[in-house]
Amino acid sequence: MDAKYKPFGERTPDYQYQNILKKILEEGVYKKHPYQKNGRLTIVTTPKMIFPLSNGAPLITERKISFWRKAVAEIICFIHGARTLDDMERIAGKDWPSWWGEWVDEDSCAIFGLPEGDLGPGSYGPAFHDFPKSDGGSFNQVEAVVKQIKRWPDLSTHKISTWIPNLALQDGDGKRQVVVAPCHGDVQITILDGKLYLQMDQRSADVPIGVPSNMIQYTALTLMFAQVTGYEPYMFIHNLRDAQIYDNQVDYVKEVILREPRPFPTLRITEPNIKNIFDFRPEHFELDDYYPHTAIPDIPVTK
Numbered sequence: 091m092d093a094k095y096k097p098f099g100e101r102t103p104d105y106q107y108q109n110i111l112k113k114i115l116e117e118g119v120y121k122k123h124p125y126q127k128n129g130r131l132t133i134v135t136t137p138k139m140i141f142p143l144s145n146g147a148p149l150i151t152e153r154k155i156s157f158w159r160k161a162v163a164e165i166i167c168f169i170h171g172a173r174t175l176d177d178m179e180r181i182a183g184k185d186w187p188s189w190w191g192e193w194v195d196e197d198s199c200a201i202f203g204l205p206e207g208d209l210g211p212g213s214y215g216p217a218f219h220d221f222p223k224s225d226g227g228s229f230n231q232v233e234a235v236v237k238q239i240k241r242w243p244d245l246s247t248h249k250i251s252t253w254i255p256n257l258a259l260q261d262g263d264g265k266r267q268v269v270v271a272p273c274h275g276d277v278q279i280t281i282l283d284g285k286l287y288l289q290m291d292q293r294s295a296d297v298p299i300g301v302p303s304n305m306i307q308y309t310a311l312t313l314m315f316a317q318v319t320g321y322e323p324y325m326f327i328h329n330l331r332d333a334q335i336y337d338n339q340v341d342y343v344k345e346v347i348l349r350e351p352r353p354f355p356t357l358r359i360t361e362p363n364i365k366n367i368f369d370f371r372p373e374h375f376e377l378d379d380y381y382p383h384t385a386i387p388d389i390p391v392t393k
Contacts, residue, residue, distance in 0.1 A: 091316055091317060091320065091321065091322050091323065092323075092358060092359075092362075093143035093144070093147075093313065093316075093322070093323045093324070093357075093358075094143075094144055094322065095143065095144060095145075095146060095356050096144050096145060096146075098146075098353060098356070098379045101145050101146045101353035101354060102145060102353065103151070103350070103351040103352055103353055104141070104145065104146075104148065104351055104354060105351055106137075106139040106140070106141075107139065107148075107150050107152070107297075107301070107302075107305070107351075108152060108346070108347055108351060109137075110136050110137075110139070110297060110330065110333060111297060111298070111335065111343050111346060111347050112347055113133060113136060114131050114132075114133050114136075114297060114333055114334070114335045115131065115335065115340070115343065115344075115347075117133055117135075118130075118131025118132055118133045118334075118335065119131065119132055119133070120132075120337075126392050126393065127392060127393070128336045128337050128338050128390075128392040129336070129337050130334040130335060130336045130337060130392070131334065131335045131336075131337070131340075132332060132333070132334045133333050134331060134332055134333070136329075136330045136333045138327055138328065138329045139305075139327070139328040139329075139330075140325065140327050141305075141309070141325060141326045141327070141328070141354075142324070142325050143309070143312070143323055143324060143325060143326065144324075145353075145354060146353055146354025146355055146356060146379070147306065147309050147354055147355055147356060147357035147377075148305045148306065148309055148326065148328075148354055149302070149305065149306045149309075149354060149355055149357070149377070149380065149382075150302045150305070150351075150382070151351050151352040151353070151354070151355075151380075151381070151382040151383060152346045152347075152349045152351055152382070152383055153346060153349070153382060153383055153384070153385055153386045154382040154383065154384060154385040155302050155303075155306070155382070155385075156385065157303075158303075158306050158377060159185050159372050159375065159377075160182075160185055160186070160187045160188070160189075160303075160372075161187070161302075161303035161304075161306050161307040162185075162306065162307050162310045162372050162375050163178075163181075163182035163185040163186055163187055163372040164178075164182075164187040164303070164307060165307040165308065165310060165311050166181065166182060166310075166370055166371065166372060167181045167182055167186065167187065167215065168214040168215045168218050168219075168252075168275070169215075169218050169219065169232045169311075169367065169368070170215065170219060170368060171215045171216060171218065171219030171220050172214075172215040173208065173209055173210070173211070173213060173215045173216055174194075174207050174208050174209065175190060175191060175194060175207040176207065177215065178190065181371075182371070182372055183371075183372075183373075185372035185373070189391075190209070191207075192391075192393070193209075193269060193270055193393065194206065194207050194208060194209055194269050198269050198393070199269055201269075202266055202267055202268065202269055203267075204267070204269065208269075209268065209269055209270065210257070210267045210268035210269050211254075211257055211267050211268070212254045212257025212258045212266070212267045212268030212271070212272075213268045213269070213270070213272065214252050214272050214275055216254070217231070217251065217252040217253070217254050217272060217275070218230075218231055218232050218250065218252060218275070219231070219232065221251075221254065222254065222257075231250045231251070232250065232367060232368075233367075233368075235248050235249070235250055235279065235315075236315070236318055236319060236367055239279065239281065239315070239319045239321075240319055240320075243281040243319075243321070244281065246280065248278060248279040248280065248281075249277065249278045249279075250275070250276070250277040250278075251275070251276050251277075252272035252274070252275030252276065253272060253275075253276065253293070254268075258271045258272065271293075272293070273292060273293050273294040273295065273300065274290060274292045274293070274295075274300075274304050274308075275290070276290065276291040276292070276293070277289070277290050277308075277311075278291075279315060281321055284321055284322060285321060285322045285324035285325070286312065286315060286316045286319065286321040286322060286323055286324055287324055287325045287326075287327065288308065288311065288312040288315065288323075288325070288326050288327070289326075289327040289328075289329065290304070290308045290326070290327070290328055290329070291329045291331060292304060292328065292329065292330050292331060293331050293332060294331070294332045294334070295330040295331075295332065295333045295334060296334055296336070296391070296392075297330070297333050297334060297335055298335060298336075298339045298342060298343055298346070298389055299339070299389055299391050301328075301330070301333075304328070305326075305328060306357070308326055308328065309326045309357060310357065310375055312325075312326050313357065313358075313359055313375075314359070314367050314370050315367065317359055317362070317364065317365075318364070318365050318366065318367045336390070336392045338390045338392070339389055339390060342386055342389045345386060346386065349383045352381055352382065352383075353379075353381075355377055355378060355379045355380035355381075356377070356378040356379045357375060357376070357377055358375070358376050358378070359374055359375060359376075360373075360374050360375070360376050361374045
């Protein structure tokens with residue numbers, strides 16, 4: 091089922107993302123991660139961003155996000171269980187999220203005893219698709235939630251987590267088994283009056299760089315869950331638990347907040363007959379009505 095988008099001319103610009111950037115600049119506390127080169131302004135009291143999909147799909151308009159399909163590809167790769175760069179390229183093809191290459195280079199992986207290109211068993215894909223069970227087996231959270239929604243839609247336990255504590259926590263002995271501890275992916279779905287709401291809590295958020303991708307990829311996930319379960323994709327809610335702007339991003343952010351937001355675009359699935367969530371691919375998504383400001387290239391990413 092498609093989202094019931096308003097006609098483009100009736101949509102109102104959304105200021106929630108921009109307001110969070112302003113709040114971090116004004117109230118953020120400076121801190122520096124011991125393993126990172128740059129410090130950051132951090133805040134843990136950001137308001138939830140609430141996006142009724144009738145007002146468009148939340149893809150920021152303050153700067154052009156031309157790589158939105160790669161962001162959608164990333165979440166598709168993860169629900170399939172992708173753990174390596176090769177897995178991602180095999181699943182997503184030309185749209186695979188190639189930015190992962192710099193995060194899982196030989197030196198980064200070696201810190202955790204992993205081969206080059208391996209995100210680790212504590213990463214997003216293994217958590218979504220192969221969450222470790224106490225008996226040594228694995229559990230596909232995404233598949234289980236789809237089945238549960240279909241059978242018992244009124245339950246309040248339609249929940250998925252990407253956090254595998256024994257693989258993601260650092261105890262000082264080098265036992266962590268994930269190159270990038272999952273920052274996003276704590277998902278809860280609620281069905282109310284035939285409408286599907288998806289909430290995503292984000293442990294850690296690089297707001298200038300990562301969050302725009304997270305906004306559109308979890309909107310795409312909302313559409314996917316809605317289509318395969320038969321409910322209207324109604325709302326995406328995004329909660330940033332630890333929101334950051336790095337010190338080398340501040341000048342770029344100041345330019346972003348000077349730009350007036352424009353109405354959100356339309357995101358649709360082009361294959362309405364797909365009923366298995368694992369059959370979706372990046373090319374099954376189409377973006378229309380996207381009229382952003384110009385891109386702001388070279389906003390730095392801090393590893």
